[in-house]
Amino acid sequence: MHGSKLNQEATITYSQSYSAKIISAFFSQNDGITGQQIISLSPVKQVNFFVLKELFDEWQGEIQKFKSPYFDYENDDVNQALKTLINTLSKNILITKEDFQPLLEKAVTNTLQLLYDPAGYYTQVLMDSDALDKAQELKSNSKYIKLHKALFDDLLIKLGKNTGTKQTIEAAASDYTGYETELAENVALFERTLALEILEKQVAVDELPMPEPLDELEEVLSMDEPKVATPPADTSSSKEINDEFEPIADLQEEEVDEEEDGLSTNVNEQYKEDIRTLNQRYEEKEKEKTVAAVLETQSLSNLKNNININQRYMFVNDLFDGDDQDYEIAMDEVEHCDSFDSSVELLVQNYAKKHDWDMNSDEVKELLKVIFKRFR
Known part of the structure; x- marks a missing residue:
């Protein structure tokens, strides 16, 4: 399903309708939105x-x-003096509904394009850029990319080898194996707010829904606020003033501090919501009729044999502090658990505390996703 053909008119209309719902929900209780609130605004x-x-x-x-x-x-x-002013302003973001709406609509449109057609998205981004160093141009956006991240990282490596840009993007997209999983997960997140039908085969132009007027929307959305992992710090030594404004780093550092202050001392309680969300997510995926969805929900006969090299490297180094033996023991123990819930309980009690896991991290979620398939 790589490079799914989007109906552009449907995509724009959906972005407007989705944004209208999100904005109506938020601004019914707030006069303006801050940087911290932007980070957790949408489930996506x-x-x-x-x-x-x-x-x-x-x-x-x-x-x-x-x-x-x-x-x-x-x-x-x-x-x-300019750096001080810029940094101060970056920590005092406050945007009204009218000014925020076009920012959100464009962000939704770009997300949908990246979600369904990452190769097309990066081709457009790099072709529109005048930068001679395409890899460096793309790297400057790394802190903002949270979707299809493995493809992004591989693309950076391939662009550094001085091959043609379009051919490089096509090669990276061809090697990428996480497309279907991330597509299904993020479609489910979008549809928590509004049904998503924007592909050419899904939408007839004369049947496109019109966006609801903001002033008439009364329903306040009920949504879980996703936790966001702190992005890597920018180690650039450049003295360009433009590089000094990095609201992401400032905002997320404050966000992580707030989250740590509010963590429950009971680790099991902390992860109940993660388990519930994973079950809901995969129940939704079971309803899809595509071959990819069926394969995604099939049980794994052997857990370790179905963890690829990249995943294993990530789990060992990021979750088990580089201890291969501890990782092997943990996977063997999970293999003998009789349910997904019992395996999570085992990991929480024996390993999460020991290795100080952040259960909202991408690494933990990836591990739980693999284990979840083990018990389907």
């Missing part, structure tokens, strides 16, 4: 980070307005 994490990317891009344009041929912007005092 990529939407939230694309909003921040749009905000960052807009802010880069604002930074240029500071510059003038009549002043020395290379002066240390001037440079430091």
Whole structure:
């Protein structure tokens, strides 16, 4: 299903309708939205980070307005003063409903394009860029990419080998194996708010739903706020003022601090919601009639044999502190559990505490996903 053909008109209409629901729910109780609130606004994490990317891009344009041929912007005092102003503003984001709506709509549209056709999305992004170093141009967006991340990382590596951009993207997309899983998961997240039918084979142009007016929407959405893992810090030593505005890093550092303060001392209680969400997610996937969905929900006869090399490397290093023997013992124990819930209980009691797992991390969720298939 790589490169699924999107109905562009349906995609735009859906983005407007989806955004209208999200905005109506949020602004019925708030006059403005802050950076922290943006991070957890939509159940689809990529939407939230694309909003921040749009905000960052807009802010880069604002930074240029500071510059003038009549002043020395290379002066240390001037440079430091601007950096202080920029960092202060980045921690005091506040956007009204009217100004936020176009940011959200564009973020939803870009997320849908990346979700269904990642190769087409990156081709468009890189072809529209004037940068000579395509790998570096793409790397500058790494903190905002949360969807099809394995493809993104592989693309960065391949772009560094000086091959043609289009051919490189096609090669990376061809090697990518996580497409169907991420597609199903994120479609389910979108549909918690609004049914998603935007492919050419799904939508007739004359049957497109019109977006609901914001002022007439009264339903407040009930949604779980997804936790967001802290992105890697930017170690760039560049002195460009544009690089100083990084709301993602500032916002997420504060968010993680707040989350840690509110963690329950009972680890089992902390993960009940994760288990419930995983079960709901895979029950929804069972209802799909595609061959990929059927294969996705089939039980694994042997857990360790169905964990690929990349997954094993990730689990051992990120979850078991590089201890291969501990990992092997844990997988053997899970293999002999009689249910998904009992296997999670085992991991929580014997390994999560021992290795200080963050159960909202991508690594833990990936492991739970593999184990879940073991008991289907």
